[in-house]
Amino acid sequence: MENNERVVTVGHAIVDVLSPSDDGLVERLGLHKGTMALVDGEKAELIYSSLGPATEASGGSAANTAACLASLGEPVVFVGKVAADPLGKVFSHDIRAAGVRFDSAPESRVDAGTGRCLILVTPDAEKTMCTNLGIGAMLGPADVDVASITAAEIVYMEGYLYGERHTDQAVEEIIRVAKAAGTKVALSLSDPAWVDLNAPHFDRILDQVDLLFANEEEARRMTDSGDAQSAVEVLAERCETVVVTLGAQGSLVRTGRDLARVPAAPVDHVVDTTGAGDSYAAGFLYGFVNDLGPERSARLGALASSEVVSHLGARPLRSLAELARRSGLTV
């Protein structure tokens, strides 16, 4: 029964704490709108005490991607680390209830809690995130699910994994296992501020990435380019397929010598962009493993993203498989 999933995603197991906020609060807290900052437990408490009423929902970039893939009907495994605490239970419940295989046992040997991300959602639907990784920072080579990655067609990692001691080793082990098995390697650059911090670091593994996801800002900062198109050109010299999302302007997909430009899917009212990139990646990965070609894959990414940004929270509330069928993108 096991190991029949074609996609494995690896990332931080996070519970999101979503709080509608205004620009003034983001500024007063010294945060940079639209980016993610790592904070320790103490800082997280301080910020939390300044936030208004919140709702909690499972998140985590690659975990959101897994939930969207399952919603599209694609069997998928998620690898991430939770603690043996109530937030760990919430995370584990939600990802399994979404239909994702999640086998990682909760870690109780270390005194750290399940990761938590405080998300300030401003009226322009933009999100500003403060993450306390908790036990997630301990995800190491021993947590890599060798059997699943070996059996899969592609392993997708969030860039947030790359930048901490243990998780760096996990990323490198994942790449080693994937390359040995002929499994494709996909990576998301995750966040503009994260790219600024870790660009030389990302540079070390870029040649081993077959499918790279970035938004415009991440792609530009990674390559020191003035615009998305030149960034794509630079990145395409390193990675077989490069996908750059442009928000409301759609996305660019470079595969070999071909460049496709695909529009965004229409959204009545954008409420919360949390999970926009994660859901896009899911749609694209679905197209990738089902051989739908770059353009249709990008359209599926845009469609998944349009569902997720239309409500608070980073995971789909409707069946993405049904949306895709109705849009004529799948049969």
Next chain:
Amino acid sequence: MENNERVVTVGHAIVDVLSPSDDGLVERLGLHKGTMALVDGEKAELIYSSLGPATEASGGSAANTAACLASLGEPVVFVGKVAADPLGKVFSHDIRAAGVRFDSAPESRVDAGTGRCLILVTPDAEKTMCTNLGIGAMLGPADVDVASITAAEIVYMEGYLYGERHTDQAVEEIIRVAKAAGTKVALSLSDPAWVDLNAPHFDRILDQVDLLFANEEEARRMTDSGDAQSAVEVLAERCETVVVTLGAQGSLVRTGRDLARVPAAPVDHVVDTTGAGDSYAAGFLYGFVNDLGPERSARLGALASSEVVSHLGARPLRSLAELARRSGLTV
């Protein structure tokens, strides 16, 4: 600075686990749609494992009422019991962030967690609830905030408090303190199934209740009446003011010899009726302490309710004070 609140609400401190469900699941779990059932920790785990992905948000009937009163601009105290655990932190954060005074220290001497309510929200916007009270069952006379109740104009209790050993004693102590201070006593009957279980019990305190809230089903079961209007007549012999909510049909308010019938406020799309009664009570209580008269109080109740049922979760997402001003119900 303290004790200047005119309203105190007392109830269970609960974190809601909201999960979109279908009628089939409610049936398979042996639950009764539209009602609340108490479950132990083991049963709660079993039900939770059958639910789809969920979001967590602070709830609790009287706590929701307090949050709505604060949103209306009325200073208010909430009394309830949380454990020293992450859900207790979530509850405490959210109620304070909503602007409610909440002084109860988390309880760490007893091995029970903060209360949790699994809520299955069906496509008809109806909610079916399974509550594990946790530490809440230990709320007793020692937890009664005598100073705040003495200083207040009215103390509001959820009926869910009345039916367990410790909390029964708390209810009776609250009534004793209120009567000694000339503070009015308000009570909600909370739930039809709860009324079935505890009607003789409620009967013992009904003469001491100045302001009674019930929905049609609760009022009928409490009085063995065939319709709302006759139930109101029976209850009005016991309580100075009786308010019976009729869902989309509005509400009935009986004060002395006067009976007012007030329509519901229009809602584009009812998403989740969790908190409908709690928010109605808040609007009415606001009118009560501000001497707006029964009809305008009922209209404020309907307005608060219309905001809360228009989205997932039991607490307002928009400023009720602003909504009330715009509707011309307050200045």
